[in-house]
Amino acid sequence: MSDYFNELVDQLREYHVSINPPYLHGLLTGFAATPEPDLEKLYLEVSGEQPLTDSLREELIEAADFLSEDLSLHEFKALFRADHNSEPEHWINGYLKAVELHDEQWREENDYHPKAGAALIMLHSLIDEELRQELKIIQPGHEELREAPEMVTDLVHSIYHYLHGDLDSSFNFDEESSLSANELPALPGYPEDTLASMDEQGLFALVTRNDDRLPLEVVHACASRKEAMVPLLRQHLENDSNWGNEVSDGDWWGLLHTIFILGLIPGEASAKALLEGYRRITFDSNNNLADWLSGYWPALCRNKTGYTTDSMRQISEDNQLDWYPRSHAIECVVADANERDATQLEEAIDWLASLCVDESQDPEFRVMAGHTLLDHPRERHRQVMEQLVELQDPDSWLGNSYTRDDIDRSFSRGGKPEWKRSENPWRFYDPVEIQRRQQRWLKEDREKEDREQKRFDLDSSWPVKTYVREQPKIGRNDPCPCGSGKKYKKCCMNNLH
DSSP states (O other): OHHHHHHHHHHHHHTTOOOOHHHHHHHHHHHHHSSSOOHHHHHHHHHTTSOOOHHHHHHHHHHHHHHHHHHHTTOOOOOOOTTSTHHHHHHHHHHHHHHHHTHHHHHHHHHHOHHHHHHHHHHHHTSOHHHHHHHTOOOOOHHHHHHOTHHHHHHHHHHHHHHHTOOOTTOOOOGGGTOOGGGSOOOOOOOHHHHHHSOHHHHHHHHHHSGGGOOHHHHHHHHHTGGGTHHHHHHHHHOGGGSSTTOOHHHHHHHHHHHHHHHHSOSHHHHHHHHHHHHHOOSSSSHHHHHHHTTTHHHHHTTSOHHHHHHHHHHHHOTTSOHHHHHHHHHHHHHHHHHHOHHHHHHHHHHHHHHHHOTTSOHHHHHHHHHHHHTSOOGGGHHHHHHHHHHOOTTSTTTTOSOHHHHHHHHHHTOOOHHHHSOOGGGGGSHHHHHHHHHHHHHHHHHHHHHHHHHHHHHHTSOOOOOOOSSOOOOTTSBOTTSSSSBGGGTGGGGGO
């Protein structure tokens, strides 16, 4: 981020926009932390009354996106020289300015997240002696910040994750489940020096070995190798044996990690590899993988070149492909246009509406495309949206997933795209999130065991006739005796029902 930020400062200076660099970095960080920030306020604060070019606006948005990503991945660092008394103050004032510009939003968020509010006060008190005295806060000021500038970074990290991740080191498991952290398997850990000494093959072995408990530091280490890692990741996605209904849990977790890591690596090579996996995902196969990735594709494609957006448009329009990748490709196209400018967004929405009314397209695809249209309600397309309600087949898996009430709610709230509602996909690797999943699944396993035990107890109360099996029992996962090479559960077992 440091190099990119310096380039941004230089570009602003070339355009005769003078702004203190630490203040700007703090301001952008505050915008990155603000839920649904008002970007027009950012532009005005940076340039005063001077209008910014579209390219500079895009650069500011991209810088804020980088900062948001760094914050979510615990890689953020506040940029200021601690040995200059004024720079920490400028930086904090920039951050606080972003908060001030979104005063109502922050007040609302602090009501829901009081720890974020407390951390914000602590940040403010670093440069406000009167505030420290008023609140009787025992906390260092200017001189101490020169010795421990990381305090600013730590506080900003805390604020972000209290707001966006609801992360709490004192996370309490659901008391009703009667489970504790001690009952969960220990999370794997890999020291940084160990990861740094591994080659790409060794790192990738960890990706496929740790299932749903892959540590964030391994994801970082893989992404840091950039182009050197891409061939291995792409090879994994191109391996036919990793796909299909026969894929085990461990295998599809490996696919998920591979796709997430590619989402962190910028450039055309990673974009092509990512799309290789994208085209293979269908709703019918690897259903769990499709569910985990739903809504995340715009975030995964955000740092890629225009190659990705163009390809996503082509995928959207290809009626020979499965509806699943096509419908999510639409999200990526519209999300990209949304980040560029208002004109391109409106053009993308019109393009989306044209796909929804195209009778040559699969009905399920048209309905799913309509869900993206709900995120961007326009009165000129209301009739199209209403037609999609009638297009649904009540007997299909879609049922009545798209209703007139959905349309009314969309217009009343002004739309809110799914990719803005979705969490950052890389939060999947936060240790707290891993614990939550493990706790939830352990609870589900116990509940399943309890149900099976109750069924057994009930069956045991009835007279039992001993049954002598004429042939050895065939397990669900054993090879089918017919010689097909498939598992029994995927072959002749189905003929018994």
